Amino acid sequence: MQHVLQVEGAERRFGSTHALCGADLHVLAGEVMALLGPNGAGKTTLIRSIVGRIRLDQGRIEMFGKTICEGGSAISPDQHTFARLGVVPQEIAVYPDLNAMENLRCFAELQGMARTEIQEQTAWVLEWTGLQDRAKDLAKTYSGGMKRRLNIGCSMMHRPQLLLLDEPTVGVDPQSRQRIWEMLQQLQREGTSILLTTHQLDEAQQISDRITIIDHGKTAASGSFDELCQTTIGLQRRVIIVSAQPIAPESLPTWEVDQHLAVCRVNNVATELADVLAVAKQAGVPIRDVQIEAPSLQAIFIHLTGKELRD
Amino acid sequence: MRTLLWVSWLNLLRDKVALGTVFVLPVIFFSIFAAIFVGMSGGGGGGSSAVQKLNVVALDLDESRVSQSLLGQLQSTTELELTVQRPSELTQAKNRDDIRQEVRTGKYNAGLVIPADFGRHFPDFAGQGPAIELIYDGANPMAKPMIGGVMQGSAFTAAPDLMMERGFEFLDQNAGWFLTDQQRTILQALQQQLRDATSLANNENSDESEDTNATDVGLNALNGLVRISASEARDDTDRAQQQNQAKRKRSSMTAYYAAGIGVMFLLFSTAGAAGSILDEEESGTLERVLSAIRSSQKLLLGKWLFYGLMGVVQLVIMFVFAWLVFGLDLWTVNHAVGFALMTVLTAAAASALGVMLATICRTRAQLNGVSTVVILIMSALGGSMVPRFVMPAFMQKTSKFTFNGWALDGYLNVFWYDDPNHSLVQSVATIVPQLAMLVAMTVAFLLVARSAAKRWEVQ
Known part of the structure; x- marks a missing residue:
C-alpha cells in the first residue's frame, strides 16, 4: 500500500530538551494510525512538525511523495501538498462567538476554498457532525461534545486526504466519544487516511489499523495490534485463579502468585484451561473464580513505556 | 476568609503587571498631574522656572518712551516670553494683520499692537486715547486674562512720573482748586526724580530704551491704567459677524x-x-x-x-x-x-x-x-x-x-x-x-x- 506520510529519524531539540530523538512514523493510504505515548513523549511535537509548524533538526518528513521537511532546512512552502492535509488541534480552536456555519466558512476560506464549494461542504460537514439543528447557534452555547465535533468539522471542510487529530475525544462523555469514533470510521471508509493521538487505549485498539508508540522522543514500537503483541507481551492469554484462601507461592512455583490470586499464561484457552484448573486443584487452591484476560494495548503500552509517571 | 485573602494576595504578588497596575500606576498619574498643576501655580520643587510662559509678540507702532518702558516691564515679567518688533528696526513693514496671522497660525499665543499715539495719551484717564490691541489665540483660554492682568500691573511701574504728572493735570483741569503753587513746585521736583528712576530702571531692562518727549502722554482709566481692546485671532473686525x-x-x-x-x-x-x-x-x-x-x-x-x-x-x-x-x-x-x-x-x-x-x-x-x-x-x-x-x-x-x-x-x-x-x-x-x-x-x-x-x- 502507498505511504501518504513518512517520518524518518525525526530529531528536534528545544534548548536542553530533546523533544524528538529519531522518531519514525509511516501512515499508509486509507488507514487509521494511532500515535500513542506518555505525556511529554513527543507526540505533539511530531504532529506539529508534520503540519509544518516545527522545523526538524535532523530527519525527513515526506507527505504524498513530496519532502516537506528535511533536517536543518526550511519547510517546503508547497501549498498544494499542505492543502491535502487536515489538522484537528487538541484545543477547541473555534471562534466561540461565531455559529457553526460561520466557523466552518471561516476556516474553509482560510484554506482558500471557493464560495460555492464552501456551501456544499458546509452542508456535508453539518450532517457528518450532526450539528444541522444547531448550525446557527453560537459555538459558545454548545456542549463539550458538540464543540469537539465542530472542531473536527472545521478541519474537514476542504476534504483532506490525510487528517491529523491530536486527542480528538479528550474531555467528552462516552456518547460523544462514540459519535466521534463513528465519524472517523466513516471518513476511513471513504478513503481518508487518519493519524490520531489519544490516551483512550481501548478505543485506539478498536479503531486503528496500526499503532505507533513513541517514548522519550523516539519510536518504541510500530505495527498492527497483533504485531505489537508478538513483539512485546506475546499473544498468550492470562488465566487468573481467584482463591477463597491465601495461596502459598511455593504451591504453584511457575505461576505468579499474589495473596488470593494466581496467574498463568496459556496459548490456547480452549485446550489448556482444563489442565490449568486441575493443577490449581492439585495444589490445594480452593478456586472461587476464574478470569481470562486477552492481551491489551494497555498492557503493551505499560510494557513498552514503564509504570513511572511522566508529568 | 483568611485563606481567601492569602490566596488573593499570592495571586497579586505573582502577577507583576497587576502589581504594577495597582501600586505603580496611581503614583505615576499622581506625579503627572502634580507636575502639571504645581507647574501652573509656580510652586513646588520646579519653582517658577517650570511655569510655561506665554509666547507673545508685540508690534510697537508708537516707539515712544512710554511704549518702550511698558514693553520693557512686560519683558521682565515671568509670565510672558515677549518678542518686541519695532517698525524702525524691521526690514519689512508689518501691521496688525501680520501679527494676527502669526497668532492665528500658532506661532505666538498672543500679540500686542501698541498704536502710534499710545505714548502721547498715556495715561489717558479721560478714555480718549487709542487702546492697545490684544490679539489672542482662543485655543488658549488663559492668554487673554493673563496678559490683561500683566499689562495693568506693568503699566503702574512703566512710567510713574508721567502717571503722576498727567494725574495731577487731570485733577487740576477738573478741580483747579486742588493744588497750591507750592504743592505744584514740589510735585514737579518729585516728577523729575521719578522720571530719572524710571529711565534707570528701563536701561537695566532694555538697552533699547531712549528718551522721548515727556509731553507725549495721556491717561485712560477705562480698563485700569491702559485701555486694552482684545480680539480673538480668528475674529474678523466686522461686528456683524460676531455670531x-x-x-x-x-x-x-x-x-x-x-x-x-x-x-x-x-x-x-x-x-x-x-x-x-x-x-x-x-x-x-x-x-x-x-x-x-x-x-x-x-x-x-x-x-x-x-x-x-x-x-x-x-x-x-x-x-x-x-x-x-x-x-x-x-x-x-x-x-x-x-x-x-x-x-x-x-x-x-x-x-x-x-x-x-x-x-x-x-x-x-x-x-x-x-x-x-x-x-x-x-x-x-x-x-x-x-x-x-x-x-x-x-x-x-x-x-x-x-x-x-x-x-x-x-x-x-x-x-x-x-x-x-x-x-x-x-x-x-x-x-x-x-x-x-x-x-x-x-x-x-x-x-x-x-x-x-x-x-x-x-x-
Whole structure:
C-alpha cells in the first residue's frame, strides 16, 4: 500500500530538551494510525512538525511523495501538498462567538476554498457532525461534545486526504466519544487516511489499523495490534485463579502468585484451561473464580513505556 | 476568609503587571498631574522656572518712551516670553494683520499692537486715547486674562512720573482748586526724580530704551491704567459677524475635545480589540489559523487592517456626533479632507500600536495592564486629558514623544489653526508633519510587532 506520510529519524531539540530523538512514523493510504505515548513523549511535537509548524533538526518528513521537511532546512512552502492535509488541534480552536456555519466558512476560506464549494461542504460537514439543528447557534452555547465535533468539522471542510487529530475525544462523555469514533470510521471508509493521538487505549485498539508508540522522543514500537503483541507481551492469554484462601507461592512455583490470586499464561484457552484448573486443584487452591484476560494495548503500552509517571 | 485573602494576595504578588497596575500606576498619574498643576501655580520643587510662559509678540507702532518702558516691564515679567518688533528696526513693514496671522497660525499665543499715539495719551484717564490691541489665540483660554492682568500691573511701574504728572493735570483741569503753587513746585521736583528712576530702571531692562518727549502722554482709566481692546485671532473686525465667530469658537473647542477624547479611546479600543490575538493564541485558534495561512505577517496585517477600519469608524462617529450635537464645522472642503487624512492615519497608527502591544504581551492580563499604563500616560502627556498649554514647558516637549500629541496637533491644525483663505493644498500642507509622523509611527509599531510575532512562526 502507498505511504501518504513518512517520518524518518525525526530529531528536534528545544534548548536542553530533546523533544524528538529519531522518531519514525509511516501512515499508509486509507488507514487509521494511532500515535500513542506518555505525556511529554513527543507526540505533539511530531504532529506539529508534520503540519509544518516545527522545523526538524535532523530527519525527513515526506507527505504524498513530496519532502516537506528535511533536517536543518526550511519547510517546503508547497501549498498544494499542505492543502491535502487536515489538522484537528487538541484545543477547541473555534471562534466561540461565531455559529457553526460561520466557523466552518471561516476556516474553509482560510484554506482558500471557493464560495460555492464552501456551501456544499458546509452542508456535508453539518450532517457528518450532526450539528444541522444547531448550525446557527453560537459555538459558545454548545456542549463539550458538540464543540469537539465542530472542531473536527472545521478541519474537514476542504476534504483532506490525510487528517491529523491530536486527542480528538479528550474531555467528552462516552456518547460523544462514540459519535466521534463513528465519524472517523466513516471518513476511513471513504478513503481518508487518519493519524490520531489519544490516551483512550481501548478505543485506539478498536479503531486503528496500526499503532505507533513513541517514548522519550523516539519510536518504541510500530505495527498492527497483533504485531505489537508478538513483539512485546506475546499473544498468550492470562488465566487468573481467584482463591477463597491465601495461596502459598511455593504451591504453584511457575505461576505468579499474589495473596488470593494466581496467574498463568496459556496459548490456547480452549485446550489448556482444563489442565490449568486441575493443577490449581492439585495444589490445594480452593478456586472461587476464574478470569481470562486477552492481551491489551494497555498492557503493551505499560510494557513498552514503564509504570513511572511522566508529568 | 483568611485563606481567601492569602490566596488573593499570592495571586497579586505573582502577577507583576497587576502589581504594577495597582501600586505603580496611581503614583505615576499622581506625579503627572502634580507636575502639571504645581507647574501652573509656580510652586513646588520646579519653582517658577517650570511655569510655561506665554509666547507673545508685540508690534510697537508708537516707539515712544512710554511704549518702550511698558514693553520693557512686560519683558521682565515671568509670565510672558515677549518678542518686541519695532517698525524702525524691521526690514519689512508689518501691521496688525501680520501679527494676527502669526497668532492665528500658532506661532505666538498672543500679540500686542501698541498704536502710534499710545505714548502721547498715556495715561489717558479721560478714555480718549487709542487702546492697545490684544490679539489672542482662543485655543488658549488663559492668554487673554493673563496678559490683561500683566499689562495693568506693568503699566503702574512703566512710567510713574508721567502717571503722576498727567494725574495731577487731570485733577487740576477738573478741580483747579486742588493744588497750591507750592504743592505744584514740589510735585514737579518729585516728577523729575521719578522720571530719572524710571529711565534707570528701563536701561537695566532694555538697552533699547531712549528718551522721548515727556509731553507725549495721556491717561485712560477705562480698563485700569491702559485701555486694552482684545480680539480673538480668528475674529474678523466686522461686528456683524460676531455670531458666526462665536459659533466658530465653539466649533473649534469641540474639535479639540473630540480629538483629545477620541484619540484616547481609540487607543483603548484598538488595544482591547488586539487582545483577541492573545485570546486566539490561548485557545489554539491562532495556531490553527497560522497552519492554514502559513504566515504571521498576513495575520498581523489582517488584524491591523481590521482594527484600523474600526478606529476610522470610531473617530468618524465621534466627529459626526460633534457636528450634529455641538455644531463642529466639519463639512468645509479643507476640514473634511484634513479630517479624513488625519483620521485614516491616526486610526492606522493606533491600530499598529494595539497590534504591537498584543504581540509583545504574552497574556491578556499582561496586555490589559501594559496598555492601560501606556495609553493613560500618553493621553495625559499628549493632551487628551489636560490641554497642553497649561503644562510646564518640559512636559510640552515630552508630549512630542507621544502618539496622542501628534494626533491632537494634526486635528488642531485642521480645525483650529486653519486659515479660511487657504487653498486645499495649503491646508493639507499644514498637517504634513503630523501625517508623516503618524506614518512613521505606524511603520515602527508594525515592525516591532512583526519582530515580536516571530514566536508564532515556524520554530
